[in-house]
Every structure is written in C-alpha cells, then in structure tokens.
Amino acid sequence: MLNTLGRVVPDTERGFISATNYQSQERILIPEKAVVDKPVFLGSIKAIFDQYHITDGMTLSFHHHLRNGDQVLNQVCREIQIRGIKNLTIAPSSIFPNNAIIAELIEAGNITNIRTNYINGPAAIPIDQGKLKGLLLMDTHGGRARAIESGNLKIDVAILACPAVDYDGNGSGTEGLSACGTLGYAQSDLRYAAKVILITDTLVNRVKQIDFDGKYVDAIVKIDSIGDPEGIVSGTTKITKDPVGLKIARDAAAFLYQAGVIKPGFSMQTGAGGTSLAVAYQVRKMMIQNQIHGSFASGGTNGYYADMLKEGWIDQIYDVQCFDLDAVKSYRDNPRHLAISASKYGNPFEKDPIVNQLSFVALGATEIDLDFNVNVTTDSLGRLIGGSGGHADTAHGAAVTIITTTLAKARLPIIKERVTAITTPGEDVDVLVTERGIAINPRRTDLIDKMKNSQLTIMTIDELMAISHQLSGIPQAIKKPGKVTGLIVYRDGTILDQLYQRL
Amino acid sequence: MLTGIAGTLESNDAMITVTPADKLTIEVKSVVDAFYHDQIVKVIKDTLFDSKIANISVMCQDKGALDYTIRARLLTAISRMEEQNG
Structure with missing residues (x-):
C-alpha cells in the first residue's frame, strides 16, 4: 500500500496521512506502573536477569543520555550474550558508535527487533545487511513517548543509567562521576515499564535534584562505572570555521x-x-x-x-x-x-x-x-x-x-x-x-x-x-535495494517510509 | 620508478598518481563511486586525450572532487612525472 507521500508501507500498518492527522486521533494512555514502596538493591547486572526473569522474547529499554560514553547498554548486552537469551527486542532511545556489541547480538539472533530514534555506528551495519531477523522501527523523540504511554511499545524491563541515586530510589542527572544533566528521554520508560531498574556508580544519602522519581523504581544496582565521561558530554562544540x-x-x-x-x-x-x-x-x-x-x-x-x-x-x-x-x-x-x-x-x-x-x-x-x-x-x-x-x-x-x-x-x-x-x-x-x-x-x-x-x-x-x-x-x-529491514514511524504512529537491505 | 603525484585526501579533493605504462590503465577509488564512477573515468580519459597521452597508468583516490579538480590534479601529476623524466 502507498501512503500519501507515495511511499510503500506494509498493508498491516497505518500509512502516513498528514502531519496534522493526529488532531483527529484519540490519545491512548495505559495506566502508569504501580508505585513501589521501597526499591531493592541488587549486587550486579547479572542479578537483574535472575530477579526479573529476563528471558527469550522480552523487551528491554534504555536511554541514551550517556551518549557515546554509555556502558550500561553494553554491559547488559554482554550478560544477554553469556546467557544466550534469544529473540529480544531492545528499545534504546538512541544507539551510538560505542554500542558496537549490538552488532554481535544481532548476528547471533539474541536481538531480533530494535526500536530506537537514532542509530549510528557498527550496530547499523548488520541491519543494512539484512541480518536483523525482525524489524528496526525508527521513532521520533516525541513519538517514542507516545508509543510507550499508549502501550504500543510495551517494556518488560527498563534498565536506566542514572548518574546518582539515593536510598529512596530517587535519581539525579547532575551529581556523580558521570553527570550528564537532564534525563528527559527516559521519563516514559520510568512511568510505564513493567519493571524499572536504575544503574548507577554513585550512591548518595539524598539527591539534591530529582530527575527520576523513586516511587517508580523497583531496583537499584551499583556498578563501578556507568560510563566514560569523555564520551558522555563533549567539550563545548565549536562554531564551524568553514x-x-x-x-x-x-x-x-x-x-x-x-x-x-x-x-x-x-x-x-x-x-x-x-x-x-x-x-x-x-x-x-x-x-x-x-x-x-x-x-x-x-x-x-x-x-x-x-x-x-x-x-x-x-x-x-x-x-x-x-x-x-x-x-x-x-x-x-x-x-x-x-x-x-x-x-x-x-x-x-x-x-x-x-x-x-x-x-x-x-x-x-x-x-x-x-x-x-x-x-x-x-x-x-x-x-x-x-x-x-x-x-x-x-x-x-x-x-x-x-x-x-x-x-x-x-x-x-x-x-x-x-x-x-x-x-x-x-x-x-x-x-x-x-x-x-x-x-x-x-x-x-x-x-x-x-x-x-x-x-x-x-x-x-x-x-x-x-x-x-x-x-x-x-x-x-x-543498485536496487533488497528486502525491507525497517520502518520509519512518524510521531503519530503512522508509517512514513520503509528501510531496505543494501545489496 | 617514475611517478607523478598531485592532490590530497581531503574531502572534495582527489589524489592522483600517474606512472608511465605501455597501455592505458585507470583505477578509481572514490567515496562517490556508486554515483560518479563513469563520470570520473570519463574526465580522466578526456584529459589524457586532450594532452595526447595514450599509454599511462592513472590511480585516482577521490574524496568527492569536482571534474575541474580531477582534471587539474591529473595534469599536475603528469607534469611532475615528466619533470622527473627531463
């Protein structure tokens, strides 16, 4: 089927109609997750998998506030690899060059579906080659929030890096070794994922600024380092001299x-x-x-x-x-x-x-x-x-x-x-x-x-x-492209275009 | 061996290396090969024809140079090769 922009979209999906069509659609909201009385402390990333029975076919979500310095997604990927879990969907808000390990997990069939707003670097290569068994869905930042709150993107476990966490489970982005500032992209994950785990390298008695509300947090894991500060925030970007x-x-x-x-x-x-x-x-x-x-x-x-x-x-x-x-x-x-x-x-x-x-x-x-x-x-x-x-x-x-x-x-x-x-x-x-x-x-x-x-x-x-x-x-x-590898999803959930394998 | 080199590997430039040969060989490695391979080969052939050179080995490492850049780099590489000859 063709959408209004003349692009082929799958018959099973809604094709893009217009940028203002959302005005005639109803907002769908699933209930927020149940409030947690007191978060539990787990000893390692490995322990999350046991505690929450992370297994074949589940959906795990992440955020990209640690940008090209993120170590949390990578460490979770390593655990998936060790356990040989298959057919996972991962939903990081973005994927950066330092998340190269994703490429291995795609090739081995650990990860079969990906939902993200941006992908750059080695993880993109096997997708271009048609090796992702399922599909890559590319959302917008606002569209990802819509997908989560409406239940279109159902998250089993959100594994969220957080620069500093206190004993009530409140998280801050401005304290700790890997301070990265606001944590805006993960707010929907926090509220709507079935389980929410914060991963931090800095535990404090009380965070000064609350970016993650502890009432949503099921568990906290302290590891040595959640990221490499060099890659998290760049130095001041320079104005072009060109x-x-x-x-x-x-x-x-x-x-x-x-x-x-x-x-x-x-x-x-x-x-x-x-x-x-x-x-x-x-x-x-x-x-x-x-x-x-x-x-x-x-x-x-x-x-x-x-x-x-x-x-x-x-x-x-x-x-x-x-x-x-x-x-x-x-x-x-x-x-x-x-x-x-x-x-x-x-x-x-x-x-x-x-x-x-x-x-x-x-x-x-x-x-x-x-x-x-x-x-x-x-x-x-x-x-x-x-x-x-x-x-x-x-x-x-x-x-x-x-x-x-x-x-x-x-x-x-x-x-x-x-x-x-x-x-x-x-x-x-x-x-x-x-x-x-x-x-x-x-x-x-x-x-x-x-x-x-x-x-x-x-x-x-x-x-x-x-x-x-x-x-x-x-x-x-x-050269003509190969099979469909993914879909570009407009902010209202309709399909703008398809992505294709490179031959 | 005699060689002439001109250009750089900067974006929008090309580095062209020429050596004497008893037949014409043109090798192109370009960041825009999928879109401009034929055009790059054509510019090289036309430039050689205008210079009345039939047999030469040309290696073009292209970083998205425009036709006139490729032409200029090729002519300079040829004259540098010929300088060594003289």
Whole structure:
C-alpha cells in the first residue's frame, strides 16, 4: 500500500496521512506502573536477569543520555550474550558508535527487533545487511513517548543509567562521576515499564535534584562505572570555521530577521552541529544588536544557550538533554534552566508540547527533495546513519522550520528528486538555506510574500538542484535495494517510509 | 620508478598518481563511486586525450572532487612525472 507521500508501507500498518492527522486521533494512555514502596538493591547486572526473569522474547529499554560514553547498554548486552537469551527486542532511545556489541547480538539472533530514534555506528551495519531477523522501527523523540504511554511499545524491563541515586530510589542527572544533566528521554520508560531498574556508580544519602522519581523504581544496582565521561558530554562544540558554513548561518539568521521571526518574545531551537551552532550565534548577535529579548530555547542544549540564559537574552531553557558540561552546570545551578520529558517536548498528544511553541527551528539534512521531504535517517546509498531524534517533532511544531546545508557534500548533491528515505515530511519543512541561495516551500506563501523585496538570493528548490547538478554532474542511478529491514514511524504512529537491505 | 603525484585526501579533493605504462590503465577509488564512477573515468580519459597521452597508468583516490579538480590534479601529476623524466 502507498501512503500519501507515495511511499510503500506494509498493508498491516497505518500509512502516513498528514502531519496534522493526529488532531483527529484519540490519545491512548495505559495506566502508569504501580508505585513501589521501597526499591531493592541488587549486587550486579547479572542479578537483574535472575530477579526479573529476563528471558527469550522480552523487551528491554534504555536511554541514551550517556551518549557515546554509555556502558550500561553494553554491559547488559554482554550478560544477554553469556546467557544466550534469544529473540529480544531492545528499545534504546538512541544507539551510538560505542554500542558496537549490538552488532554481535544481532548476528547471533539474541536481538531480533530494535526500536530506537537514532542509530549510528557498527550496530547499523548488520541491519543494512539484512541480518536483523525482525524489524528496526525508527521513532521520533516525541513519538517514542507516545508509543510507550499508549502501550504500543510495551517494556518488560527498563534498565536506566542514572548518574546518582539515593536510598529512596530517587535519581539525579547532575551529581556523580558521570553527570550528564537532564534525563528527559527516559521519563516514559520510568512511568510505564513493567519493571524499572536504575544503574548507577554513585550512591548518595539524598539527591539534591530529582530527575527520576523513586516511587517508580523497583531496583537499584551499583556498578563501578556507568560510563566514560569523555564520551558522555563533549567539550563545548565549536562554531564551524568553514566560510561556507558561516555564510549559510548568516543568511539563515538574516532570513529569520527579515521574515519577522526574530522579534521580542520569540523562541528557538537549533541542532548541535557546527552550522546549527553558527546559526544560534548569528541570531544571538542580532538579538544584542537590536536589543531583542527572546522567551525560551529548547532541545538538547549547550553552553551557548546557557550563556544566553545567564545574560538574560532568553528567559528559560527547556531541556531534554545536555550536550556539554556547561549545559549540565547551567541545569544544575540555574533555576530557569528546566528539565522536560520527551513527551512534554514533542509528543503530539501532549496538550501543549514545547515544540509547538517554537518560533523557529534550524535543522540539518542528508537529503532534501523537490517536495521538501527531508532524510536524516540514511545516506544516499540507503545506509543507516542517524534518525529523526527530534527532527520531525520540531519541524512540525515550529512556526518556521529552516534546513541549513551545503548544496553538495563531497560532490554528492543534497537536493534530490526523491529522498532515499523520508524522516520528516515536506509539509513541515519551510525553508532551505544553502551557500548558493535560499528556497522557500511553495506552501508558505506568507514567507514568500514577506521576502519579496529581500536582498537575499531566493530561488526555487528546482533551480538550486539544477545549480548543484551543473557543478557535480547528475549522479547515476544506484543498485536496487533488497528486502525491507525497517520502518520509519512518524510521531503519530503512522508509517512514513520503509528501510531496505543494501545489496 | 617514475611517478607523478598531485592532490590530497581531503574531502572534495582527489589524489592522483600517474606512472608511465605501455597501455592505458585507470583505477578509481572514490567515496562517490556508486554515483560518479563513469563520470570520473570519463574526465580522466578526456584529459589524457586532450594532452595526447595514450599509454599511462592513472590511480585516482577521490574524496568527492569536482571534474575541474580531477582534471587539474591529473595534469599536475603528469607534469611532475615528466619533470622527473627531463
């Protein structure tokens, strides 16, 4: 069956209809897990398997707040391997290069289904090769919260890394050896998993800031180290020095200003990459120059936003996860730096998710097509390189969604007639800013009208594609893909696209 | 053995190595091979034809260079090879 974007989806699933279709759907909520009187302390990760009878066919969930330094998922995987448990579904909110052990468990049939919002690194390779027996389901951050609270993603045991835990089972993200800041992605797991285990390397009498409410916690395990601090939070991400990237950032900020988006009380989110950061920097410059105060910034946040908060250019930060140590510190010390759950952030069925209040979001793309559909899930060969994360959530919610990218990366044009896979539907993508020009989605007649007399180079996306073809040549067609390996699930649970084996 | 090398392995560049040979061999290793293999071979062949060189061994390690970069790197590699010859 074809969905409204013309993509093949399985007959057994609901195909994507539109980005606003959730408004005519009912929110489904399963009851929260029973409150736990007092958590038990277990001696090891091994003991969790015995205590909670983790066995073939179960679903285990994890979060990715320890990012590329996480050791908890890896240690659990090792125990699965030792016990030879089969046909497991794992549901980590993201999978990073350091979770390479997952590849072995896929090949051996320990893990047969995966549900995540982002996957990058060695774990993706056997999936591309068609070795995952079941399917890979790729959610958005907000969509994962919706899947859990509605019972669509049923979690038997949530195994949650937590930088510091006290004797009541309350957990904190800002204390301990592996402090990583807010713990927003795991809030649904905490409330709806049948069993919840916190894994920590730091036990304290009483945590100062409660990120995990102890009443949901069944057991606590203390291990030597939950993660490698080097990989957990990066140093402060640097603004790109690439002149092309800087020009794109300047033009994006100028566009936003001229379109009237940057005005008193506006709110913003940008990604963590160098160009996105440069956009944030340019916007901040504009705010200072014109004495414009914003209301809030959201997202994964970093030191630049922490500074803007401290200097009073924004009133609040709504933060699902911290990208660097300055953000962790800001969340710990600044009462206006607020933690939010993935659900409050981007679940379409929340009453007023933060993404819906955004004036603009600046995002990246590995591919964008003539209908403004964006791919950040695969490369142009169809190999997994990422996933939505909050891409589709913020693109839908924000009043203006800007994609910044160079016209080509290593010769390969970013604008395609059709993207290899759809992560974010084009109806939610408003503006494409490249080094050669800016294209506005024809749906946004209001923006086209506002920019009528702009000095910026505005052209159609077809014209931009023609320029990139002139420079790079038209790429030749690639080999047909193999069997279906996974599905890209839109935030409301409908299917945007399929993922395929690479032959 | 005589060789001429030009270019780098940086993104958007190509490193081209040429050696004298009694027949034409072109080897391409490219990050965009799936999309531009034929085009890269064509640029190399056209450049050699324009330079009136029929027999040579060309090794192109491409990191997504545009046609004019490949052409320039190839011409420089050839002249470096010829300098050694002289």
